Amino acid sequence: PPQDIASALHIIDGERRPASSGEVMDVISPIDGNVLTTMPKGTRDDADAAIAAARAAFDDGRWSDLAPVARKKVLLKWAALIEENAKELATLGVKNNGTEIGMALKAEPMSAAGTIKYFAEAVDKIFGEIAPTGTGNLGLVHKQPVGVVGAIVPWNFPLMIGTWKLGPALAAGCTVVLKPAETASLTLVRLAELALEAGMPAGVFNVVTGEGGTVGAAIAESHDVDVLVFTGSGATGRRLMQASAASNMKRVYLELGGKSPNIVFADAPNLDEAAKTSAHGIFRNSGQVCIAGSRLLVERSIHDDFVAKLKTHAEAMVVGNPLDANTTSGAVNSKPQLEQNLSFVKRAVDEGATLVTGGQRILEETGGYYMQPTILTDVKPNDFIAQEEVFGPVLVVIPFDTEEEALAIANGTKYGLASAVWTENLSRAHRMVRKLHAGVVHVNTYGGADVTVPLGGVKQSGNGHDKSLHAFDKYLELKTAWFKL
Numbered sequence: 001p002p003q004d005i006a007s008a009l010h011i012i013d014g015e016r017r018p019a020s021s022g023e024v025m026d027v028i029s030p031i032d033g034n035v036l037t038t039m040p041k042g043t044r045d046d047a048d049a050a051i052a053a054a055r056a057a058f059d060d061g062r063w064s065d066l067a068p069v070a071r072k073k074v075l076l077k078w079a080a081l082i083e084e085n086a087k088e089l090a091t092l093g094v095k096n097n098g099t100e101i102g103m104a105l106k107a108e109p110m111s112a113a114g115t116i117k118y119f120a121e122a123v124d125k126i127f128g129e130i131a132p133t134g135t136g137n138l139g140l141v142h143k144q145p146v147g148v149v150g151a152i153v154p155w156n157f158p159l160m161i162g163t164w165k166l167g168p169a170l171a172a173g174c175t176v177v178l179k180p181a182e183t184a185s186l187t188l189v190r191l192a193e194l195a196l197e198a199g200m201p202a203g204v205f206n207v208v209t210g211e212g213g214t215v216g217a218a219i220a221e222s223h224d225v226d227v228l229v230f231t232g233s234g235a236t237g238r239r240l241m242q243a244s245a246a247s248n249m250k251r252v253y254l255e256l257g258g259k260s261p262n263i264v265f266a267d268a269p270n271l272d273e274a275a276k277t278s279a280h281g282i283f284r285n286s287g288q289v290c291i292a293g294s295r296l297l298v299e300r301s302i303h304d305d306f307v308a309k310l311k312t313h314a315e316a317m318v319v320g321n322p323l324d325a326n327t328t329s330g331a332v333n334s335k336p337q338l339e340q341n342l343s344f345v346k347r348a349v350d351e352g353a354t355l356v357t358g359g360q361r362i363l364e365e366t367g368g369y370y371m372q373p374t375i376l377t378d379v380k381p382n383d384f385i386a387q388e389e390v391f392g393p394v395l396v397v398i399p400f401d402t403e404e405e406a407l408a409i410a411n412g413t414k415y416g417l418a419s420a421v422w423t424e425n426l427s428r429a430h431r432m433v434r435k436l437h438a439g440v441v442h443v444n445t446y447g448g449a450d451v452t453v454p455l456g457g458v459k460q461s462g463n464g465h466d467k468s469l470h471a472f473d474k475y476l477e478l479k480t481a482w483f484k485l
C-alpha cells in the first residue's frame with residue numbers, strides 16, 4: 001500500500017527506512033504555509049547505506065545482467081503504474097511544491113511515465129560496434145553501464161526531471177541513489193515504491209531525503225558513486241564538480257540555471273501569439289522553470305505595443321491555489337524563494353527599472369506563497385536583473401535595433417540554456433539558431449519539446465544532455481576489445 005504521506009520515509013535497499021538518527025524534517029506546503037507531513041532528515045550514514053545497496057545491486061548483476069528485454073518489462077510496468085497513479089502523484093506533488101495542477105498532471109506523472117517508456121523501449125536497441133580494422137585484427141566496442149549513479153534533483157518538476165535521469169540510467173543497467181530537493185521529496189519517494197511494485201529488484205533505485213549539504217554532499221563525495229547527475233543551481237553545481245575532483249573523479253553532468261533570451265523581431269508572424277506564448281513562457285509554474293524565457297528582447301519599433309500586450313496577459317494569469325483547476329500560476333515553492341523574488345524586483349527598481357505590472361506578494365491571508373506575474377522595463381543588458389536568474393515570475397524587457405545587437409545582448413550572459421527567436425525571415429531564423437549560445441533555440445514558439453530531443457546547456461548552464469538517445473552517453477561506458485586473429 002502507498003505510504004501515508006504523514007510519514008514519508010527513505011527507500012533504501014527495497015525497504016522503507018527512517019533516518020538513522022531518527023530525526024525528521026517538516027514538509028511545508030506552499031499552498032498555505034502549513035506542515036503537510038514530515039520526512040527523514042537523512043544523515044551521511046543514510047546516504048552511505050543507500051550507496052552501498054546500489055553498489056551491491058550493481059556488482060552482483062541483479063539488474064545490469066538481466067536480459068535487456070527483462071529490464072524493459074519492469075520499466076514498462078513501472079510506467080504503467082505511474083500512469084495508473086497519475087492523479088494521486090500529481091495532487092501529492094502540487095501540495096508539496098505548489099505547481100498548478102493542470103500543468104503538474106501533464107508535466108509530472110504523465111511526462112515521467114512517457115520518459116520511462118521511451119528509455120524502456122530503447123533498452124534492447126543499443127548496439128556495440130565492430131571497428132573497421134582490416135583483416136588480421138578484430139576491434140569490438142562494448143557499451144556497458146557505468147555503475148552507481150548519484151542523482152540530485154530540484155523541486156520545480158521533481159518527477160519530470162527525476163525521470164530524465166532515472167529513465168536512461170536504469171535502462172542502461174546502472175543503479176541509482178537519488179536525493180530529492182528538501183521542498184519536493186514526496187512524489188519521488190512514491191516513485192521508488194512504484195518501482196518496487198513493478199518488480200525492480202531491491203537496491204536498484206534508492207531515495208534518500210534530507211538536506212543538500214548532508215545527503216547531497218555525501219553522494220557527491222562518495223568513492224562508490226561513478227556518475228553524478230544534477231539539476232539545480234550553479235553554486236551547487238560548482239561544489240559537485242569540486243567534490244568529484246576531490247574524491248574519485250566521478251563523471252559529473254550538470255543542468256544549471258539560465259537567463260534565457262526570448263527575441264521578438266518586428267517581423268514575427270503573429271505578435272499576439274508571440275505575446276501570449278512569451279507570457280506563458282515566463283509565468284507558468286510561477287517562473288520556476290529552468291528554461292523560462294526570462295529576458296525578453298524586443299525590436300524597438302514594436303516595444304511599447306508588445307509590452308502592452310504582455311501586460312494584458314500577465315494580468316490575466318490566475319494566481320492562486322494550485323489545486324484549483326482554473327489556476328494558471330500556482331504558489332512559489334518556499335518562503336525563502338518568495339522573499340528572494342521580491343528582493344530582486346525591489347533591487348531592480350532601486351537601480352532604475354520601471355515596474356510595468358506585478359511585483360507584489362498576494363493572497364498573504366492564505367498563509368501561502370503567491371506572487372504576481374511581474375514585468376520590468378527600462379532594463380539595460382548588463383543590469384543585475386538582466387544577468388542573474390530570479391527563478392520566479394519576473395520578466396525583464398530590453399529593446400534592440402538590429403539583429404547583431406539582439407545577438408550580442410542575447411549571448412551576453414554567463415548562461416546558455418534556452419532561447420527563442422520570433423521572425424518570419426527564414427534566413428535570419430537559421431542565422432540566429434547557429435549563433436545563439438544556447439542548448440535549445442525555439443523558433444516562433446517558446447518552451448515546446450518532447451523526450452525525443454536533447455536538453456542541455458552550454459557555458460555555465462551546464463554540460464551533458466537529458467532526454468533523447470543521447471542521454472545514454474552519460475550512463476554507458478565504451479570498452480574496446482582488441483583481438484589478433
Ligand code: ADP
Nearest residue numbers: 153154180181182211212213216217232233236
Ligand atoms: P535550487 O536553487 O534549485 O534550490 P540547489 O542547487 O540549492 O538549487 O538545489 C538543487 C538540489 O541540490 C537539491 O536537491 C538540494 O538539496 C541539493 N543541494 C543543495 N546544496 C547541496 C550541496 N552542497 N551538495 C549536494 N547537493 C546539494
